[in-house]
Amino acid sequence: MNNVFMNTYHRLPVTFVKGEGSWLFDIDGKKYLDFGSGIAVNILGHNYPPLVKAACEQAAKYFHLSNYFLSDTVSLYAQKLVQACTMKKVFLCNSGAEANEGACKIARKYSLLKYGQGRHTIVTLKGSFHGRTITTLSATGQEKFHKDFGPFTDGFIHIKGGDIDALDKALDGKKVAGLLIEAVQGESGIVPQSEEFIAAAAEFCKERDILLMFDEIQCGLGRTGTFLALEQYKDAKGNPLKADIVTLAKGIAAGIPAGAVLAGEKTCDVFTVGDHGSTFGANPIAAACGLVVLETVNTPSFLAEIKRKGGKITSVLKNHPKVKEVRSKGLMIGFDIEGDAWAVLEKAIARADKESFGLLMLTAGANTLRLLPPYILTDSEIDQGMAVILELLAEKN
Numbered sequence: 001m002n003n004v005f006m007n008t009y010h011r012l013p014v015t016f017v018k019g020e021g022s023w024l025f026d027i028d029g030k031k032y033l034d035f036g037s038g039i040a041v042n043i044l045g046h047n048y049p050p051l052v053k054a055a056c057e058q059a060a061k062y063f064h065l066s067n068y069f070l071s072d073t074v075s076l077y078a079q080k081l082v083q084a085c086t087m088k089k090v091f092l093c094n095s096g097a098e099a100n101e102g103a104c105k106i107a108r109k110y111s112l113l114k115y116g117q118g119r120h121t122i123v124t125l126k127g128s129f130h131g132r133t134i135t136t137l138s139a140t141g142q143e144k145f146h147k148d149f150g151p152f153t154d155g156f157i158h159i160k161g162g163d164i165d166a167l168d169k170a171l172d173g174k175k176v177a178g179l180l181i182e183a184v185q186g187e188s189g190i191v192p193q194s195e196e197f198i199a200a201a202a203e204f205c206k207e208r209d210i211l212l213m214f215d216e217i218q219c220g221l222g223r224t225g226t227f228l229a230l231e232q233y234k235d236a237k238g239n240p241l242k243a244d245i246v247t248l249a250k251g252i253a254a255g256i257p258a259g260a261v262l263a264g265e266k267t268c269d270v271f272t273v274g275d276h277g278s279t280f281g282a283n284p285i286a287a288a289c290g291l292v293v294l295e296t297v298n299t300p301s302f303l304a305e306i307k308r309k310g311g312k313i314t315s316v317l318k319n320h321p322k323v324k325e326v327r328s329k330g331l332m333i334g335f336d337i338e339g340d341a342w343a344v345l346e347k348a349i350a351r352a353d354k355e356s357f358g359l360l361m362l363t364a365g366a367n368t369l370r371l372l373p374p375y376i377l378t379d380s381e382i383d384q385g386m387a388v389i390l391e392l393l394a395e396k397n
């Protein structure tokens with residue numbers, strides 16, 4: 001039945017028919033605890049009543065307008081999103097790759113207008129993931145995604161995260177338009193950048209007028225316990241970081257495809273009429289859901305709960321003899337094991353039967369399991385999920 005799909009995904013043998021909170025139910029009525037949230041997308045779990053209500057109410061008004069017109073819902077949302085990120089303006093789009101494409105276009109035009117031709121390089125980090133289009137693949141600092149698809153968009157270089165000397169050298173003020181980084185790398189196994197590295201990046205970018213751009217597609221939107229992960233970092237003087245560009249997607253509308261490019265003071269007026277666009281960008285149903293995300297997630301108490309729940313999960317993994325390393329911020333958790341992470345992921349699913357539930361996890365590389373549970377996860381669900389992980393770690397893998 002599934003051979004009509006192009007063979008791009010390593011699919012698992014489960015077909016889901018419904019979801020409820022942190023749980024998914026398959027075609028045979030088996031139950032699964034969702035510690036992956038559709039890769040950090042279903043941040044409020046499944047069938048979250050305020051989200052369903054918002055989506056249905058908007059769907060009953062209109063699904064879509066062209067960007068020749070304003071939507072009351074989208075305008076309200078854009079205003080609140082810009083505020084939540086302490087940025088100036090936003091461009092709404094449909095995915096992470098599209099958001100990063102927009103960010104790169106802004107960086108190049110900003111630099112071209114101010115400094116002329118030739119200062120168009122964008123520096124990113126090794127191990128980064130910025131998307132699957134030809135340009136965002138160029139930005140992605142992982143060779144394994146590159147083979148077979150060249151030639152790529154010119155003008156991207158990748159340096160090692162944490163290497164301040166390399167950063168200093170790479171950020172050549174005559175050649176470089178922007179630095180694009182994930183404060184916490186997701187796809188490569190949950191790798192938070194150090195405070196020193198980010199402070200140095202902020203300093204170099206500021207003194208050389210290179211745009212400081214954060215890809216918060218996976219680590220943003222409350223995932224790490226602050227609305228944006230960059231809020232947990234400071235500049236070299238100890239002041240809050242000021243990003244020139246922030247990109248969001250994944251959990252931004254809690255399950256409806258959407259993305260955003262947010263621009264600060266320097267960059268908010270770089271695009272002018274005709275420079276950029278997207279037919280489906282600024283979808284009203286996505287905006288209605290995005291409003292629920294902002295109202296629900298962006299409160300001090302809700303964000304504190306994300307941190308607490310993350311701490312509860314990592315406390316089980318830390319010092320476990322079968323866990324080599326745990327890296328985490330909030331509900332963004334990676335842990336390395338001796339054996340094959342994919343095999344553990346498969347076993348966690350296969351344990352679902354009439355009596356027991358399955359557990360949905362993600363991997364990030366051969367030996368790393370990645371947990372990105374929905375924020376609405378309860379303490380009891382954490383206990384149940386972690387009991388399964390302990391059971392699997394106890395087995396010989």
Ligand SMILES: *Cc1c(COP(=O)(O)O)cnc(C)c1O
Pocket residue numbers: 094095096097098100129130131132182186187215216217218219249250
């Ligand atoms: C998932 C992801 C992207 C790409 O998002 P898509 O919506 O799949 O295009 C970009 N950057 C980061 C950090 C991501 O996690």
